[in-house]
Amino acid sequence: MREPQVALTIAGSDSGGGAGIQADLRAFTMHGVFGASVVTALTAQNTVGVHGVAATATEFVAAQLDAVLNDLPVVAVKTGMLATPSTVELVAAYAPRLPGLVVDPVLVATSGDPLFTGDVATAYREKLFPHATVVTPNLHEAGVLLDRKVSTVDDMRAAAEDLAATGARCVVVKGGHLPGTDAVDVVWLDGVVSELTAPWVNTRNTHGTGCTFASATAALLAKGASVREALTGAKTYVNESLRRSAAWRLGAGSGPVGWPD
Template structure:
């Protein structure tokens, strides 16, 4: 077995195992990448929802980053829930040491409620996004970040272009909340826009789709893929993962994705 490349997730935990660090490490493994982790928050959650969040102190997030970066040859980094403006700014300070940085700005709960204050959103826009190779907001997060309603593909396109002005090299606005027969994402890069689509899958098991998409994108970047190939490959992976668990009945709410090794 050849020596694997390394990807790092900087995110919160999910005690139910469907999202967060747990989902990221599973996705890394399925992509043939060795996963390391930095915890930014502990959550009490299951398929029914989040019951509580305990943020990890900034100094201990820094200690975890120092430990990993001092010892492992990290090839890509994915961020998830960073929990506070202070932690977003901390990750931005480390950004010059974080190659192929994929930022999934976890800002809005599945209920549509905003999780954090305006200061967190501003920290993403001004401190972290300028360092990102890829950012992956969903429609609700794109709406919060741009201050404009995002409900159509045209809205997604406008939001992606606007978020590209932050300095992020590539913007993916995910359309998982579109009411349509296909799941459409808008990809902005170098002033051009592509649409990436996959057939809609009827299932209640969609917990962790955003985490998995960003994690697979990071894993593929770590393995040397260009951003467009990494993003399109991540879209295909998530579609197959949703199909794999479409009929599962794990828990009483939104269950997790399935998985399969990716070449």
């Protein structure tokens, strides 16, 4: 009997269903991968913003990790909102058991609300990134991680190179917030810098794009894709999801991406 490929998301829960664990599991399913989850935080949020965050106790995050990893054959992992430095350090300690590790350093919600406490940026750079197969910060997160403004493609290229110095195998600085006719992401992979581009889609439904890109990347890695193939496939999937989402509306703010026609 064939055993399904299993991907694990370690992230926060979005009560509005647009991002976080909910978006990750949706992307896993859309790629034909079984999704397991470890919940690092509860958020009270919707399409308008984040109204409250309750971080999961580090000990219980560890209990969830043990429960999943001791039973399921996880072949790829995506991390999202880890909320606290202690949770980042815990996940880093488990890294030898986390294959195909895609780290989405979720520091700021689409609404602009912060999603972390303490100096979690240092914990990411020094503890978790060295174990990552792929790191996927957006412009704002790259700026927080490097303590400088990242607002142009040249800034993104420099940021990708500097973040790669942490030891990550691949860094993708996502540029979806930049103005222009194309959505441009800068990729540092094995010492080479390149760009991923796709036509910019005019839609208000952008909530969860970062989560969806990272979880689609993990799902494709779980299915045996190379890092380059996984990134290209994830970019295409997000762009198509944005295109489909442009035809409908949910909520008063930034609606979720990726709902099928």
